[in-house]
Amino acid sequence: MRRHQKKNIAIDIDGVICDWQGHLSKLVAERLVVTEPYLEKYDQIWHVKDKKTNKSIANFAFDDWKDELHRDAPVLGNAVQVINDLTSDFNIFYVTARLPDQETNKWLTKHGFPGVLHFMRDKTDAPCSAIVDDYIHNLRAYEKKYRIAVCFTQEWNKNERFRYRIDAIEQLPQALENAGLRP
Numbered sequence: 711m712r713r714h715q716k717k718n719i720a721i722d723i724d725g726v727i728c729d730w731q732g733h734l735s736k737l738v739a740e741r742l743v744v745t746e747p748y749l750e751k752y753d754q755i756w757h758v759k760d761k762k763t764n765k766s767i768a769n770f771a772f773d774d775w776k777d778e779l780h781r782d783a784p785v786l787g788n789a790v791q792v793i794n795d796l797t798s799d800f801n802i803f804y805v806t807a808r809l810p811d812q813e814t815n816k817w818l819t820k821h822g823f824p825g826v827l828h829f830m831r832d833k834t835d836a837p838c839s840a841i842v843d844d845y846i847h848n849l850r851a852y853e854k855k856y857r858i859a860v861c862f863t864q865e866w867n868k869n870e871r872f873r874y875r876i877d878a879i880e881q882l883p884q885a886l887e888n889a890g891l892r893p
């Protein structure tokens with residue numbers, strides 16, 4: 711029997727397999743004093759300031775707490791098992807717009823995620839047939855190149871129309887099958 715050629719899929723980290731946003735919210739609630747509603751205004755939170763230090767949430771998220779967030783943010787759902795199961799049909803590429811660091815690779819290894827990590831701003835550079843992402847811009851860029859874009863539902867993308875959408879990582883194998891990518 712001829713073995714089928716495995717296809718490459720790109721999997722975003724934050725908001726798809728890692729609850730970076732949720733962990734950030736937790737740290738903000740525990741450590742900062744902010745009065746503005748937090749997650750409700752996702753696109754505008756970065757300039758919200760901590761009343762004690764007068765530093766912005768962006769300062770904490772991308773500087774002071776960066777390593778801690780990358781180390782301690784929890785896995786979303788059953789992602790480890792789901793992605794391990796997918797390796798029989800796919801080569802897994804994690805694509806992230808995070809700046810290169812040591813913690814991200816350690817986090818993937820610690821939790822048992824198989825595959826290869828790439829730090830990249832433009833995710834369409836990844837030579838993949840499909841991407842799973844929560845960021846509208848990346849998904850549309852994939853679609854423009856006639857590749858499969860699977861939207862992982864989050865607050866910030868829920869009103870956008872995508873042909874393939876999942877509300878939990880457990881729905882990914884079916885979505886890839888619906889997209890004709892599984893043998």
Ligand SMILES: [Mg+2]
Nearest residue numbers: 722724725844
């Ligand atoms: Mg993301």
